[in-house]
Amino acid sequence: TVTGALLATTGLTKRYGPLTAVDHVDLSLGRGIVGLLGPNGAGKTTLLRILATVLSPDAGDVRLLGLDPTEPKERLEIRRRIGFLPQSPRLYGGFTPLEMVDYVAILKEHTDKTWRRNEARAALEALGLGDRMHQRIRTLSGGMQQRVALAAALIGTPQLLVLDEPATGLDPEQRIALRSVLAGCADEGTVLLSTHNTAEVSALCQHVLVMDQGRICWSGAPEDLAAAAQGQVWESPHD
Numbered sequence: 001t002v003t004g005a006l007l008a009t010t011g012l013t014k015r016y017g018p019l020t021a022v023d024h025v026d027l028s029l030g031r032g033i034v035g036l037l038g039p040n041g042a043g044k045t046t047l048l049r050i051l052a053t054v055l056s057p058d059a060g061d062v063r064l065l066g067l068d069p070t071e072p073k074e075r076l077e078i079r080r081r082i083g084f085l086p087q088s089p090r091l092y093g094g095f096t097p098l099e100m101v102d103y104v105a106i107l108k109e110h111t112d113k114t115w116r117r118n119e120a121r122a123a124l125e126a127l128g129l130g131d132r133m134h135q136r137i138r139t140l141s142g143g144m145q146q147r148v149a150l151a152a153a154l155i156g157t158p159q160l161l162v163l164d165e166p167a168t169g170l171d172p173e174q175r176i177a178l179r180s181v182l183a184g185c186a187d188e189g190t191v192l193l194s195t196h197n198t199a200e201v202s203a204l205c206q207h208v209l210v211m212d213q214g215r216i217c218w219s220g221a222p223e224d225l226a227a228a229a230q231g232q233v234w235e236s237p238h239d
């Protein structure tokens, strides 16, 4: 384990009956944006859910921000300090984006109302939702709803951001906006995101992990990915 790693795992394993969805994964991530690629069913979502503390592994160790998620007190602190975008985010359709992001900030025990509102506004504006902040979420497009969930994950500029396919449903302009937001987060911390888009990885990430059948089968710089991917099953088409 690299000293100062914000995210570290050893032997991380998760099984569903006979299927090993995550198979002895060892990770040690410092600052920067890390992309997680891999075919459908590779185990990306399962791994990210474990790292967001919403799923427990069957075996192996996890350290997040230097804390142990199996200790209840430390798990609560982790949950306050990380941002997580699930694969299918659940939003309250009757809330406005501003109310939704504010609510997540309350759950994270940010007690200063003015601070919360300012942070929520800034996150929504950075993601191009400045003119939609007061409209009910259920009346927004799918891509807009995805950005509300992203804004909620970004609240408080977490040192560790875990994002399951953050660019899904975003148009090219909004993908570019997302890049600059994530680059800002990566100055201070670790961003780990899954994607099927190899072009996105090259544009965004400093490091790439490729997962297949529960294992990390390749790890390296984005510029080396194309050569490594030649003829591999995990070569994914550009979206």
Ligand code: ATP
Pocket (backbone or CB within 6 Å): 016, 019, 021, 038, 039, 040, 041, 042, 043, 044, 045, 046, 047
């Ligand atoms: P995709 O790119 O399609 O999102 P993924 O890499 O995120 O795929 P996972 O969703 O982590 O893959 O799934 C990994 C494997 O674990 C799959 O074979 C899946 O069917 C299985 N799996 C995931 N969740 C469960 C569950 N709750 N019960 C049983 N099997 C599961």
